[in-house]
Amino acid sequence: MNDSQYAVHGKTVWCNHGGKALDPSLPTLVFLHGALNDHSVWSQLADRLARHGLNVLAPDLPGHGRSAGPALDSVEALADWLPALLDAAGVETALLAGHSMGSLVALETAYRTPQRVRGLALLGTAAPMRVSSALLASTRDDEAAAIDMVSQWSHAQPELREASRQLMRQVAAHGQPQLLHLDLAACNAYAHGEAAMGALDCPVHFILGSLDKMTPPRAAQALTAAARHGTVVNVEAGHAMMAEQPQAVLDALLAFARAATPAS
Numbered sequence: 001m002n003d004s005q006y007a008v009h010g011k012t013v014w015c016n017h018g019g020k021a022l023d024p025s026l027p028t029l030v031f032l033h034g035a036l037n038d039h040s041v042w043s044q045l046a047d048r049l050a051r052h053g054l055n056v057l058a059p060d061l062p063g064h065g066r067s068a069g070p071a072l073d074s075v076e077a078l079a080d081w082l083p084a085l086l087d088a089a090g091v092e093t094a095l096l097a098g099h100s101m102g103s104l105v106a107l108e109t110a111y112r113t114p115q116r117v118r119g120l121a122l123l124g125t126a127a128p129m130r131v132s133s134a135l136l137a138s139t140r141d142d143e144a145a146a147i148d149m150v151s152q153w154s155h156a157q158p159e160l161r162e163a164s165r166q167l168m169r170q171v172a173a174h175g176q177p178q179l180l181h182l183d184l185a186a187c188n189a190y191a192h193g194e195a196a197m198g199a200l201d202c203p204v205h206f207i208l209g210s211l212d213k214m215t216p217p218r219a220a221q222a223l224t225a226a227a228r229h230g231t232v233v234n235v236e237a238g239h240a241m242m243a244e245q246p247q248a249v250l251d252a253l254l255a256f257a258r259a260a261t262p263a264s
Contacts, residue, residue, distance in 0.1 A: 006088035013085055014066035016043065016058040018050030027118070027261045028055035028094040029253075030086070032102030034124070035183035036147070036168045036175075038065030041099065044246055045253065054257060057089055061102075063175050071175065073182050075101070075190040079108035083116055095260055097121040097253060100215065100239065101187050104129060107223075111196035119260030121205040121253055124212060124239050126219035127193030131184045139181035143172060146180055156211040156238035164240055197226040205256035206232045207241065207249060214239035231259075 004022075006013045016039045022028070029049060031042040039046075039058040046056045062081065063071025072078050082105060086094060095118050098106035103125035110117040138146035151165040172179055197204070204227045208217040217234065224230055233252040237244035 004089070006085060008081065008084045008088050011062060011068040013062070013068070013088070014060045015039070015089070016046060016056070018046040018056030018058070020050050022055045022057070022089065022091070024090065026053060026055045027257065028057055028091045029257060030082075030091075030094045030096050031056070031058040032082075032096065032098035032105050033061065033064070034100030034102050035187065036064075036150075036171050036180040038167070038171055040065075040167065041242055045242060045250055048250055049253060049257070052254060052257075055091070057085075057091065057094070059085060063179065064171055065174070069176055071179055071182055074186050075104045075108050076192075078105040078186075079112050082109045083113050086116060092116070093118050095119045095121070095257060097123065097256075098125075099123040099242065100125070100129075101183055104187060104190050104193065107193060107196050108190070110200055110202060111192070114200065114202065117202055119203040119205070119256065120200070121207060121256045122220075122223070123207040123241060123249070124209060124215045125206065125223060126215040127197070127223045128191060129187040129193075129215065129219070131188040136181065136184060136188065139184055140178060143178065143180055144169075147172065150180070150214075153213045154239040155244065156209075157244050160240065160243050164243070194222045194226050197223050198228075201228060203229045203231070203256070203260045205252065205259070206230060207252045208232065208234050209237040209239055209241045209244075210234050211237055212239045212241070231256075
């Protein structure tokens with residue numbers, strides 16, 4: 001069973017399960033993708049982590065990929081939506097792994113519903129996650145050019161840029177108009193990261209790309225300093241670290257899952 005559809009707030013949400021059905025006896029790892037992406041940025045890692053004895057729940061966020069729209073226009077709205085997805089999937093508590101925009105959703109969800117979140121893995125994160133005015137303007141006025149900019153800035157390995165560009169074009173083509181602008185504006189507007197982090201008591205694993213130009217490691221310093229139970233792992237990659245260093249990210253996520261999951 002590779003995927004499932006769930007009804008959340010009356011809308012269809014499509015999720016990948018890493019190639020197997022959810023097992024209520026196993027810990028669940030939820031993957032949250034970034035702006036103008038979908039679940040597929042996690043596919044390689046999700047399949048491998050599922051084979052390591054974890055439930056995997058990798059949704060297309062509302063209005064992205066195969067999930068029904070409209071897209072939600074704020075990190076806070078997505079953080080209110082995520083527990084409803086967990087309810088629909090029958091998951092009481094979960095580990096959350098979020099990349100970029102998804103990392104902010106994971107963080108705010110843990111703040112709002114700490115009883116549902118056993119640990120966080122935040123990849124390519126920052127607080128605040130500022131987006132340049134030039135890029136925001138481009139997302140309004142010339143989305144194709146903005147996609148080109150994001151794909152270029154996200155990769156330290158140029159040969160991987162085209163696949164990223166094609167994914168964003170595909171998500172944009174099937175989504176609502178100016179979806180990239182909506183996503184990046186949500187990141188830019190989120191101002192609660194440091195306060196949310198300081199309130200958490202769960203383990204937090206920061207996975208940061210040493211070559212990241214979108215969210216450089218220094219941009220995560222406020223979060224890492226505020227974390228009560230934080231661990232930082234640096235990988236030699238740009239923002240698109242799951243594609244550029246899949247083994248290093250897999251190793252970091254396995255360490256996170258083992259540390260955040262009590263031994264049986």
